[in-house]
Amino acid sequence: MNHSIMPPNPRKLIDTHCHLNHPDFNADKDEVLQRASAEVGTIIVAGYDLDSSLLACRLAERYETLYASVGVHPDQAVDWNRSRYDSLKELLSRPKVVAVGEVGLDYHWHPETKSKQIEALAAQLDLALELNKPVILHCRDAHTDLLDQLEIYQGRLRGVMHCWTGSMDEAIRAIGIGMYLGFGGLITFKKNVDTIQGVAAEALADRILLETDAPYLAPVPHRGRRNEPSYLLLIAKRLAEIRQIPVEEIRIITSQNAARLFNLPES
Numbered sequence: 001m002n003h004s005i006m007p008p009n010p011r012k013l014i015d016t017h018c019h020l021n022h023p024d025f026n027a028d029k030d031e032v033l034q035r036a037s038a039e040v041g042t043i044i045v046a047g048y049d050l051d052s053s054l055l056a057c058r059l060a061e062r063y064e065t066l067y068a069s070v071g072v073h074p075d076q077a078v079d080w081n082r083s084r085y086d087s088l089k090e091l092l093s094r095p096k097v098v099a100v101g102e103v104g105l106d107y108h109w110h111p112e113t114k115s116k117q118i119e120a121l122a123a124q125l126d127l128a129l130e131l132n133k134p135v136i137l138h139c140r141d142a143h144t145d146l147l148d149q150l151e152i153y154q155g156r157l158r159g160v161m162h163c164w165t166g167s168m169d170e171a172i173r174a175i176g177i178g179m180y181l182g183f184g185g186l187i188t189f190k191k192n193v194d195t196i197q198g199v200a201a202e203a204l205a206d207r208i209l210l211e212t213d214a215p216y217l218a219p220v221p222h223r224g225r226r227n228e229p230s231y232l233l234l235i236a237k238r239l240a241e242i243r244q245i246p247v248e249e250i251r252i253i254t255s256q257n258a259a260r261l262f263n264l265p266e267s
């Protein structure tokens with residue numbers, strides 16, 4: 001095993017995608033972080049519009065274990081314009097902002113804004129390339145178009161396809177382009193996820209990451225309720241079962257991968 005790259009806290013998990021900036025956490029953020037602290041050493045708070053991106057930056061400045069990513073989600077792409085680009089660029093210069101995201105394509109909820117989504121995505125990928133930041137990608141029913149966009153940057157851009165839902169062929173293509181795959185609560189669901197679990201079992205070890213996507217997609221047995229970063233251990237345990245290796249190994253591998261991708265400092 002390669003020990004040359006150590007995670008920020010080698011004893012703990014890294015939640016690479018969490019929305020502690022969501023209003024669902026307004027009332028009890030400190031308690032949520034306290035519950036996570038035993039197992040989760042670092043949390044990346046992902047923005048989805050300008051307000052939530054700014055809040056992610058502020059949280060990262062306030063809490064030692066938090067880092068921020070800033071971006072405009074495809075759901076908000078209809079409002080994309082030059083001033084949003086300028087605002088994001090300013091946020092990306094702040095301390096502890098480690099990525100552009102979440103950005104991407106969502107044809108499930110917003111098929112009517114396809115061209116605007118691609119415009120917003122392309123501009124934000126250019127920004128990531130210019131500032132040498134990784135990207136956090138959201139994708140729903142749009143894998144072919146998203147991978148086509150990413151392929152333009154082949155070998156020059158790194159990032160994660162968060163909450164992986166694609167096929168094995170799409171996973172192979174994403175990894176070939178230089179992407180990591182984020183696995184969350186979906187891998188704990190019993191039904192209709194054979195493909196996701198198949199990819200989780202087979203994906204290259206040095207390209208897998210853990211995430212909660214809290215407050216969404218809580219893992220079993222909390223499915224349907226608010227998700228939170230302390231549940232990341234349930235996801236790590238399930239991934240360990242799927243890959244038939246000890247959870248300890250999942251922790252080491254995924255924390256090293258996250259530290260490498262997001263250039264997280266050692267603590």
Ligand SMILES: [Zn+2]
Pocket residue numbers: 017019046102213
């Ligand atoms: Zn998200």
